[in-house]
Amino acid sequence: MLCQKCKKANGEIKLPYLSLKLCKACFCKLIEKRVKKEIRSKKLINEKEKILLLDNNSKESRISEHIIRAAYNNRIDLLKVKVNALKIGPLSEKTKEIIKKNRIKQVIIPWNLDDEIIYFTENLFKRGDFKFLGHFTQDEIFYIKLLRNVLESECLLFAKCKKFKFKKRIKKDKHRREIKNMLDKINKKHSETKFSLLKSIDNLIKIIKKNTKYSIPFQDNILRIEAPAHKTERHLKFCIDFLLPKGTPIVAARSGTVITCQDRYKRSYKSPKFAGRRNFVVIRHTNGESSVYVHLKHRSIKVKNGQKVRRGQVIALSGQVGFATYPHLHFGVYRGVYLKGGVSVKITFDKKLGPEIPLYVAEALGKYL
Known part of the structure; x- marks a missing residue:
């Protein structure tokens, strides 16, 4: 044929x-x-x-x-x-x-x-x-x-x-x-x-x-802060700091399972040697990534280890705990597990982020938040 x-x-x-x-x-x-x-x-x-x-x-x-x-x-x-x-x-x-x-x-x-x-x-x-x-x-x-x-x-x-x-x-x-x-x-x-x-x-x-896109982890898209440390520290490469008034409700950026919580510190510090004294929540997602929410207000975390959370669910309130010279939310996404060799990855949001301001402006504004 x-x-x-x-x-x-x-x-x-x-x-x-x-x-x-x-x-x-x-x-x-x-x-x-x-x-x-x-x-x-x-x-x-x-x-x-x-x-x-x-x-x-x-x-x-x-x-x-x-x-x-x-x-x-x-x-x-x-x-x-x-x-x-x-x-x-x-x-x-x-x-x-x-x-x-x-x-x-x-x-x-x-x-x-x-x-x-x-x-x-x-x-x-x-x-x-x-x-x-x-x-x-x-x-x-x-x-x-x-x-x-x-x-x-x-x-x-x-x-x-x-x-x-x-x-x-x-x-x-x-x-x-x-x-x-x-x-x-x-x-x-x-x-x-x-x-x-x-x-x-x-x-x-x-x-x-x-x-797999992430929602902004709070209701209003507030200012982002230029964080020099994020550019030099590999484990912080794609993390973002958001300038927020203390007590702002923080929501899960994506659905997942809470794998780590820490809610025992009260104070803020000006020295990086106290960086470990912060309150945070880590949520593991189905694609193997984990999202991290840091500097949360003392005794404001509303979730616990092993709990399943949905996108948009309130998980805590923002604060200024740990190495933080102004009130803000430190938000990051990691491939693997945060604090256990996880690698900071680029975050894709479902909407456009707000403007970015210099660190010194954030510190000045932070006194009034």
Whole structure:
């Protein structure tokens, strides 16, 4: 049977979900076109910035490199770093050094459609978080799953058509293998299953992104304060200080579970050596992040450890306790657990923040609050 696209070469490759039989050349063009459309429609790549490919010697890394070079006619500055195993999340020290040295802002992950739906299903069963679904940003670096709309079987066919040399990925995780086998069986009977799942995942990502934004943790959006210490101390990098009158109700910025409370100090201090003498609440959220509310008024905390709280629920009153030269709320979001190696992360709010004022202005105004 001839290829149903070009009508010239033999149709060797069958695509059940499209009811098509294609020759090798038309099949490769179809995959390239699909990936390029994803790049254009979602504006995945900034040509002016360097891009790093995580090369685990797989068919996905070979295809990703081929398509990027073909799409941009070698105009893009593509760097590669060898990785032994691909695991979404923390990067190796070697990779971090390359990213820092070359000021990398975008990284390509060799990740196909099957990887995406297995990751989703696995986290669904484990009741995990979905922060690495789709293309995502972590520590100001944009991670691109170039082949997330290409089936693993299609990646294999593409690599063979192009005669790429690659190392076969062995899925050692038994749970992941079981999930893949289950999905493959369903997809064999209903050829559009995996693409339908990906569409559902994309719809879920929109909902997740909306729900992972933080509300401002009080009713009125009051002044932010320039805090020099936040710029120099890594664990405070993205934290924000809000100038607030004492006794202002503080609300949970997102729903979650209270994991730590401290409500035993009364005084304010001018020396940083008393920084530990502050009252605070820490709330853990479903995506693994925790929000922190510090310098709260003595005996004003209205929640306790283990308590579930909803977004907008009053948790305490603002104060000036601990190392605080003016009444304010210190608010931060951490990946991991605050005070236990948590890393300060950039906060995405659901509305625009108020203006920022210098520290000396805050200290002057603080006398009247």
